[in-house]
Amino acid sequence: DGGITQSPKYLFRKEGQNVTLSCEQNLNHDAMYWYRQDPGQGLRLIYYSQIVNDFQKGDIAEGYSVSREKKESFPLTVTSAQKNPTAFYLCASSPPRGSRGQPQHFGDGTRLSIL
Amino acid sequence: GQQLNQSPQSMFIQEGEDVSMNCTSSSIFNTWLWYKQDPGEGPVLLIALYKAGELTSNGRLTAQFGITRKDSFLNISASIPSDVGIYFCAGQLGNSGSRLTFGEGTQLTVNP
Numbered sequence: 001d002g003g004i005t006q007s008p009k010y011l012f013r014k015e016g017q018n019v020t021l022s023c024e025q026n027l028n029h030d031a032m033y034w035y036r037q038d039p040g041q042g043l044r045l046i047y048y049s050q051i052v053n054d055f056q057k058g059d060i061a062e063g064y065s066v067s068r069e070k071k072e073s074f075p076l077t078v079t080s081a082q083k084n085p086t087a088f089y090l091c092a093s094s095p096p097r098g099s100r101g102q103p104q105h106f107g108d109g110t111r112l113s114i115l
Numbered sequence: 116g117q118q119l120n121q122s123p124q125s126m127f128i129q130e131g132e133d134v135s136m137n138c139t140s141s142s143i144f145n146t147w148l149w150y151k152q153d154p155g156e157g158p159v160l161l162i163a164l165y166k167a168g169e170l171t172s173n174g175r176l177t178a179q180f181g182i183t184r185k186d187s188f189l190n191i192s193a194s195i196p197s198d199v200g201i202y203f204c205a206g207q208l209g210n211s212g213s214r215l216t217f218g219e220g221t222q223l224t225v226n227p
Contacts, residue, residue: 103163
């Protein structure tokens with residue numbers, strides 16, 4: 001089945017450590033997104049990419065980095081510069097601009113915690 | 116940036132009751148989306164609205180795209196226990212591929 005796969009489901013990070021969250025999609029979507037969700041709050045955009053080898057900062061990009069070397073993959077690295085990384089991270093994808101009727105679809109998320 | 120105000124923040128209702136929640140924006144959107152999120156999972160799309168004034172149903176759910184393009188509401192009729200979850204509205208200014216702006220969610224609790 002087509003969909004968005006995030007891994008791992010749960011991730012633990014030590015202080016000062018970088019960790020990378022995986023997001024893979026087989027929907028042939030051009031655009032991919034990373035969101036952060038804190039308890040009781042909405043989704044905040046970290047980074048997004050509308051095409052391979054290109055990405056833009058969202059509203060809370062500090063302390064995060066991404067790459068988009070392949071259409072189906074958009075990994076997110078939470079760096080040691082992110083002082084409060086504990087959160088639920090959601091990846092989404094959508095077809096390219098001009099594709100009406102194809103809104104963003106989400107993966108099942110990765111919960112990151114600090115040890 | 117754009118902001119969405121979603122209300123109410125939480126609702127506690129009895130099974131069988133109808134529910135209404137809404138989102139308002141300080142600026143216009145071209146698309147309104149409604150998602151539902153269950154605990155520990157990603158949001159799932161419920162309804163997408165693409166035209167001002169549009170009224171769309173999906174089973175017991177009905178949503179409308181406000182005529183001013185600055186608001187939208189979602190109604191759930193005859194609620195059941197599995198309706199429990201967090202409901203998010205999202206607005207999009209461009210076509211698919213452009214970013215979404217999310218409301219802060221409405222936590223719905225349904226008592227059997």
